[in-house]
Amino acid sequence: MTAPNSRAPQLTVVGTVALDDVATPSGAANAVLGGSATYFSVAASLFTRVGLVGVVGEDFPRPFRDLLAARDIDLSCLEVAAGRTFHWAGRYDGAMNAATTLQTDLNVLATFSPSLAPAHRRSPYVFLANTAPAIQLAVLSQLAPPDGGAARLVVADTMNLWIDTARDGLLEVLGRVDGLLVNDEEARSLARERNLITAGRKLLTYGPRFVIVKKGEHGAFLFGRDRSYALPAYPLEDVRDPTGAGDSFAGGLMGALAGSGRTSTADVARAMLYGAVTASFAVSTFSLDALAAVRRTDVEARAEELRRFVTL
Amino acid sequence: MTAPNSRAPQLTVVGTVALDDVATPSGAANAVLGGSATYFSVAASLFTRVGLVGVVGEDFPRPFRDLLAARDIDLSCLEVAAGRTFHWAGRYDGAMNAATTLQTDLNVLATFSPSLAPAHRRSPYVFLANTAPAIQLAVLSQLAPPDGGAARLVVADTMNLWIDTARDGLLEVLGRVDGLLVNDEEARSLARERNLITAGRKLLTYGPRFVIVKKGEHGAFLFGRDRSYALPAYPLEDVRDPTGAGDSFAGGLMGALAGSGRTSTADVARAMLYGAVTASFAVSTFSLDALAAVRRTDVEARAEELRRFVTL
Numbered sequence A, B: 001m002t003a004p005n006s007r008a009p010q011l012t013v014v015g016t017v018a019l020d021d022v023a024t025p026s027g028a029a030n031a032v033l034g035g036s037a038t039y040f041s042v043a044a045s046l047f048t049r050v051g052l053v054g055v056v057g058e059d060f061p062r063p064f065r066d067l068l069a070a071r072d073i074d075l076s077c078l079e080v081a082a083g084r085t086f087h088w089a090g091r092y093d094g095a096m097n098a099a100t101t102l103q104t105d106l107n108v109l110a111t112f113s114p115s116l117a118p119a120h121r122r123s124p125y126v127f128l129a130n131t132a133p134a135i136q137l138a139v140l141s142q143l144a145p146p147d148g149g150a151a152r153l154v155v156a157d158t159m160n161l162w163i164d165t166a167r168d169g170l171l172e173v174l175g176r177v178d179g180l181l182v183n184d185e186e187a188r189s190l191a192r193e194r195n196l197i198t199a200g201r202k203l204l205t206y207g208p209r210f211v212i213v214k215k216g217e218h219g220a221f222l223f224g225r226d227r228s229y230a231l232p233a234y235p236l237e238d239v240r241d242p243t244g245a246g247d248s249f250a251g252g253l254m255g256a257l258a259g260s261g262r263t264s265t266a267d268v269a270r271a272m273l274y275g276a277v278t279a280s281f282a283v284s285t286f287s288l289d290a291l292a293a294v295r296r297t298d299v300e301a302r303a304e305e306l307r308r309f310v311t312l
Helices: A038-046 A064-072 A108-110 A133-143 A161-166 A167-174 A184-191 A196-203 A245-260 A265-282 A296-309 B036-044 B062-071 B105-113 B133-142 B160-165 B169-176 B184-191 B196-204 B246-261 B266-284 B297-311
Strands: A011-014 A019-025 A027-034 A052-058 A076-081 A089-092 A099-105 A125-128 A153-157 A179-183 A210-214 A220-224 A226-229 B011-015 B018-024 B027-034 B052-056 B078-081 B087-092 B100-105 B126-129 B153-157 B181-182 B210-215 B220-224 B228-231
Touching: A011 A133, A019 B228, A027 A038, A027 A125, A027 A153, A038 A052, A038 A064, A038 A245, A038 A265, A052 A108, A064 B266, A076 A184, A076 B087, A089 B169, A099 A210, A125 A133, A133 A167, A153 A245, A161 A167, A161 A184, A161 B153, A167 B027, A179 A184, A179 A245, A184 A196, A184 A210, A196 A210, A196 A220, A196 B246, A220 A265, A226 A265, A226 B297, A245 A265, A245 B087, A265 A296, B011 B133, B011 B246, B027 B036, B036 B052, B036 B062, B036 B220, B036 B246, B036 B266, B052 B105, B052 B126, B078 B210, B126 B246, B133 B169, B160 B169, B181 B184, B181 B246, B184 B196, B184 B210, B210 B266, B246 B266, B266 B297
Parallel strands: A011 A052, A011 A125, A019 A089, A052 A076, A125 A153, A153 A179, A179 A210, B011 B052, B011 B126, B018 B087, B052 B078, B126 B153, B153 B181, B181 B210
Antiparallel strands: A019 A027, A089 A099, A210 A220, A220 A226, B018 B027, B087 B100, B210 B220, B220 B228
16 A cells, blocks of 8 residues: 555546637637636646646647646646647627537547546546546546545536437446536436436436536536435626536535545535535636636635525 | 404415416316415415405305315405406416416406405515505505504515516505515516626615515525525426416415514525425415415425425
8 A cells, every 4th residue: 555645636637628719798708728627627726636637739828738737736647739729619698598609629639538647547536527428438447546545536527419429328437437417408318307306316326326417507406315405506796707617616516525535425515515616706707717816715705605695 | 552363364465366277288277276365375374374365256166265264364355346257377388487378367356456454454474466566555555553563574576567567666665565576587677687696686775675586496595685595496306387386485485484473584584495395385286286285294394305405
């Protein structure tokens, strides 16, 4: 048994790093830092040391890499491939409940095959951000037991594209993870149930011991085998760009869990509060402007505010 | 100072009693008991003695009157007028988030002018269900101080029709009530603010010391001068007919407050739990089938379940 390495990432995320063009009723931003693993890592880095597994192109701006490094995020598994960085362009209208995708250029992501360093393979906390189930399975097969016999918590995200086109692979992933994080439409679609409560409970039968259903401005539901929990969103008056809300929620959630070393369903419920808070910072500005500037004390203050808001 | 009369209604509601035709994805029901004051009264009667102020036509079926009387609801101010009972026909589609009104026949409601009996005028708790602001003002002008110097709590509901066509009268109502109960669209429309949090806080400046914004399956927000509170809805797997959900919420809320004799914003927050529970019973069947059969012990059991669901 080797002693745990304090510089080894406690929490490893596999996902996308992107350059985004985003337009919302509040304005627009072009060629800004985006991607699921990016939002996740920056949110989670408030609580623990994160390892980011992903790929960028040779065009990936140095300041963006510096931003991630400044949060002490382990970038040793952030591959730099020949070609251009993954690019997403989207627009939010009206109440900003859903993005309209205008363009997706996979670029270096098209041939990406994640390879985890030994320290990442032993991370006690692992988040599989939304990617093809085949890639999520490839990551799962690389995982090794954490140092010191620590408990492991693996949570996966997904999206309607994979629910519709790679259902079998996705079900295989669900049989091998502890938790699933989806939004309300994805939950309904994956469970093939119209009622969200019925859908959430049914997803538990696919394998994970808990399912979190994100409902945007309406908060999130947790379904566990032993208990359920409903958390309203942080009451934010000024939403400027919803991009990354779900990934920031996941980062706050998993970061808080990794920081505490806990994994029970009740711990997951408590960690949702931090997910709601990091998401609220993320959507208050474009890209990661607010999230990257936030300190742990800001997070704790807003978490206390949210706790009061939801406590009788 | 006269001794309080234990048979006098502690809670008086002024609103509609209707015969409804309703179709939802779960089925259809014709000429069933409906109306804002009906749902409200039956829900509130679980907690306290209710006085119902309204009007029906000569066609109002005896079994419906008996149903209300069996809940010990004071019907001395339920006028029987020449003509037919108010009739509403509506349909809910898909996720049943909003009703499509197919027909509205005001009938006896067209000339209704509420007249409160002396005992009703002194009710410590008063709910002005959704009607024309002129009628709500007429009721307010009839109120007399409660017996024994008890505190009074007056809460009003409204709808987009009055927000659009009788805004001045509605603002006069808001200047004279303690609380406002609206749904999310009404809150945005009345406050002229897109963001729901901004809207809810702005409505406080119109007069009431608290505003509750109902969000259907997403629960309800409370905005008060001293505190705010967010409550998710009771997690119901089988919604058959959303008609009366808001009025049943109001009835559970006001009934629980009247039953406890309390009126602070914190008390209102706690009473929202009962509103969510009575609404959950109401929508589980057509018309008042479930709500009228519920006992206080069923309500307390579901309230405890909801309390666990929202407690970390």
